[in-house]
Amino acid sequence: MVDRQYTAWRLYTVLRVRSQDWGGSIVVHQGMDNDGMALAVAANLCGAVFLGLEPDPAQARVVMRAGFCDFLVNTLDEALRAMKNEVRKHRPLTVILEGDAAAHRAEMKERGVYPQLQVIREGEEPIPTGRVEELSAMLATADAAHSLLAMVVTANSNAELRGADRAIAEIIPEGDPRRAWATGAPKFFVREQPPRRYVWLDDPELEAMLAVLPAGLTIEPLSHSAY
Structure with a gap:
């Protein structure tokens, strides 16, 4: 059984160890399966703007119906319009961008949209960003984050x-x-x-x-x- 809350809790712990203030930051992840939804929650509760790239429209709607995102869009322009003010005001937001994730990433690179953190899976090629971390590596460090x-x-x-x-x-x-x-x-x-x-x-x-x-x-x- 997948425990999405448990994964979100561990990822939240790691993000808080990485930085006490995620306001104004953009976190990007490709794929809105259980891990992607957990990361969306963790980033939101840390105060970041989260952008999830999801190629499957049906899965994107699952995320929306489950209450794990604020906006569901299918163009980068729409995503950036939704994200712009929240980044400027240091307020959390979760946006899911439907469609070809590789094409969206290429457009982000071309337009100079560089997130502060991109969480990737093994084998994925990240777009230019301030920090890239593998999701599995983040989870592996969660239990040793502190002594509580x-x-x-x-x-x-x-x-x-x-x-x-x-x-x-x-x-x-x-x-x-x-x-x-x-x-x-x-x-x-x-x-x-x-x-x-x-x-x-x-x-x-x-x-x-x-x-x-x-x-x-x-x-x-x-x-x-x-x-």
């Missing part, structure tokens, strides 16, 4: 999970980069079964969480490295 405790909160219902989300948001202090995940992830992951939330905590935060955790919910150390 990797935990998963599991609930019996979405209503119970909302209570846990509020508790997590209250425990994590203002200004902590984990807070954007705690407050933003619930907007994207609302239909998962069982209802769950991944979170990094230190020992005092874990004790505080255990003290306020509603009956019926569990919080456990994360024992797997991937689904």
Whole structure:
């Protein structure tokens, strides 16, 4: 079973380690499968503008219906119009660009559209950009990003999970980069079964969480490295 939230959480962690401020940055990824959707969420919660290149119109609409993008377009001009103001205002946005990804990348290169980060898969040729990283390599570094405790909160219902989300948001202090995940992830992951939330905590935060955790919910150390 693919756990899209788990992948998004790990990618969010890596992006936050790379930079505390992604506002005004463009992140590009080719292919909007589960990994692409997870990266879109991670980039959005970090404050970046995300551009996903998806050659399959049917898959692009899956992403749109699932609520993982703000705009679905089929020309680079349309994508840039949607992205321009959000980049300037340092606000997050997710745009999916349908069509031939290689042609779109060639047009981006020709027009001098250089993202701050392009996440690629093995064998892909990146367009000129400030930074290129392989998605698999990013995921491989996520678990060693810091020494906090990797935990998963599991609930019996979405209503119970909302209570846990509020508790997590209250425990994590203002200004902590984990807070954007705690407050933003619930907007994207609302239909998962069982209802769950991944979170990094230190020992005092874990004790505080255990003290306020509603009956019926569990919080456990994360024992797997991937689904």
